[in-house]
Amino acid sequence: MKFAAIGIGFLAFLAVLLFGVERSPQKEQVGKIFNEALTEGQCYEMLDVLSNSIGGRLSGSPQAAAAVEWAKQTLQSLDIDSVYLQECMVPHWERGEKEQARILSDWIGQEDLPVCALGGSVGTGDMGLTAKLIEVAHVEDIAKLSPAAVKGKIVFLNHPMDKAHFDTFHAYGECTGGRYNGAPEAAKMGAVGIVIRSLASGMDDYPHTGSMGYQKGIEKIPAAALSTNAAEFLSELLKQDPDTKLHLRMTCKQHPDALSYNVIGEIRGSEKPEEIVVVGGHLDSWDLAQGSHDDGAGTVHAIETLRLFKSMGIKPKRTIRCVLFMNEENGQRGAIKYAAEAKAKGENHIAAIESDRGGFAPRGWKVDAATEGQIKANVDFISEWIPEFREYGVYDVEHGFSGVDIKHLKDQGTICLGFYPDPQRYFDYHHAPNDNFDKVNRRELELGAGTVASLAYVFTEFGKAE
């Protein structure tokens, strides 16, 4: 699919080169959008404010409310056709006091490890819990253990991300099942808690959080993540001293669901306003850092797209709508609400673009849709534009996962388009205390905005391929 489509794009481009077909004004517009994003861009300044003045903004937190207000005001300042909030109820989980994971070993004595609770975990009680450990490499291995070996212990899931994949999201995807399902799987076998190796590309001292879940009827046990360095160390220590115990203390709390909002702004289409192109990112983030890459970057990519349309005087033929989704990280409630309302209103979302892979230099697009035919037609359609995009590093268009928020629109016939920047650094920061503004490069962020805005422009001009 991938290469065939790109091949066709290339043949079209070769034809242009060889036979001197002229560039359309629309094709020239792509370069102009990138030029504006790089020379007059505002997304870096926006992200500075969201990161440094608001910071981490977990659903239900005061900072999430501040982010909603900031996003609304920022969109209003663009003088676009409408800006509004869409209500949604979101989970409200709080981490509580700084977590503690202390090794107790007859071999090395005690040592505190970098740790954080996984999002949604129960606490340990004020005095914590203390238990021996049993290490497994994969979540599927837990059920293969004897219950006697697990009972009363803390399961230590030590599953490293595979470094061999260029696409770190591929490696991440191989590990997320363990983070999400590890706790109930361990509880079924009688474990009293679970600690996992952080899902990070490399070796570092940061614990990386992320969502986890429980299963009905299965005891809720505490779940936490150790830094990759700590996991490596603990694994070695267990070889030396299998009786090593871990003291784990977390004071997390689940509050009642809270009222929050998706923030939406749009420019109505001049010719087919009923056909909608969404550009989106998620406004919430985890609480350990500023959430600058995840997903401050996507948030400002989406806002910047509308700002570029306005500042460049682009009047889109179809409606372009910026949707800043709430609660992507631990519930997707905003996305579910948005898709449900779209369906209830009978809105026609022809395409949805999501930026939620960080603010890095662009490489391409992941295209998804409800049918094989839609996927192929739209991979081919975008590939025709690659000669314009390629100058800015965008060359790779293929079928793939689009994004957690927009996927809910897929069964409404929407073409779902996931912005794919270079993925090498994302999992150094993802869900960790270092996902801060200082990790964002201005030009990389701006090129991402140019990429998102350009593709949004193509779809507002031409609609989706059928």
Next chain:
Amino acid sequence: MKFAAIGIGFLAFLAVLLFGVERSPQKEQVGKIFNEALTEGQCYEMLDVLSNSIGGRLSGSPQAAAAVEWAKQTLQSLDIDSVYLQECMVPHWERGEKEQARILSDWIGQEDLPVCALGGSVGTGDMGLTAKLIEVAHVEDIAKLSPAAVKGKIVFLNHPMDKAHFDTFHAYGECTGGRYNGAPEAAKMGAVGIVIRSLASGMDDYPHTGSMGYQKGIEKIPAAALSTNAAEFLSELLKQDPDTKLHLRMTCKQHPDALSYNVIGEIRGSEKPEEIVVVGGHLDSWDLAQGSHDDGAGTVHAIETLRLFKSMGIKPKRTIRCVLFMNEENGQRGAIKYAAEAKAKGENHIAAIESDRGGFAPRGWKVDAATEGQIKANVDFISEWIPEFREYGVYDVEHGFSGVDIKHLKDQGTICLGFYPDPQRYFDYHHAPNDNFDKVNRRELELGAGTVASLAYVFTEFGKAE
């Protein structure tokens, strides 16, 4: 040239897809090399030592001597066929005490600006110099001024890099003439000194150094660089207070040329040992930082290439030679000596690969050679391999500048190949006090090593295209 060549590569790849032609063992080897670089790579650890234990290593400095010894020992540890030093005499310039650039203004009083001497500049004398300023936007504008307007003043060359280019090297190339020739051009008009806006992609508080030159018979005046933020500020101040003076103090010294070395290691070819493929980077760096991207990254890419060959048991058909050039930054004496000796010995360098654009995620190759025909044939040849490389982010092959060190081999029939990683961040660090190890991402560096090693493998297996 570029797209036609890639188009041919794609047609070949489509043929494979459509007709099921099998991958050759050589094509499979490319993926294996990348896999090894990402999972068992050593280049990051090497760069840690070069950066943090040796640091900045300007030609003629004790640190440059330490780098020579480190490189020799590191190559020897690989158990390759030979490791040796090649003598060359290098310029020995010293920055001296920390430079001072102090604004003296009746409007704002005094303020010190971030400044550094350009490499090769004369000093100001111990008491410095103090003069009014005259601002120009381009080096060509200096000669258009009236001598009366320039006489006794410091020329302020405020030429920003053009942000619109995706390829920051393009923007850099538009500004280097000013840095190199600004001092003699200003001196011809009677200026007593020159300060330039740093060649940096963005706005920051770091002065970026770089080489400058003088002309025979023209007075040598001091030349320095201000940070981009300082240049912007000074430009605004001059609008408010054109009589603003600058006090500039630099104690730079030019010593007699010093003895130094290129460091060379090779694995002899099993079938055609007389055909040589060079992989190289430069061992020297500027003195303001650790030189981790420029060109610690290229240095370890080259060493890692030989290490990968050895650890993977690859026995190259042609000789592969790692050349770590001395004095790229301010003289290219190592490269000139290497090319001269190659010619004198009648060696047959079929190809030379240089990595000197930083340790960022790969995007492609710039191909150069003595004739149009050689360029086209080798762009086409490499393009045939793009389907193998593309999975690791390498998609872009075109005619372009290969590298400062290997270009001296071009007239010997050598195909010159410049590694082209993503260029967005390079000029945030280039020649500045922040070009340190903490700015290097492990996976990006390793992907660069995989890219260099894979292309070196292709040329050692198949030779150059004629």
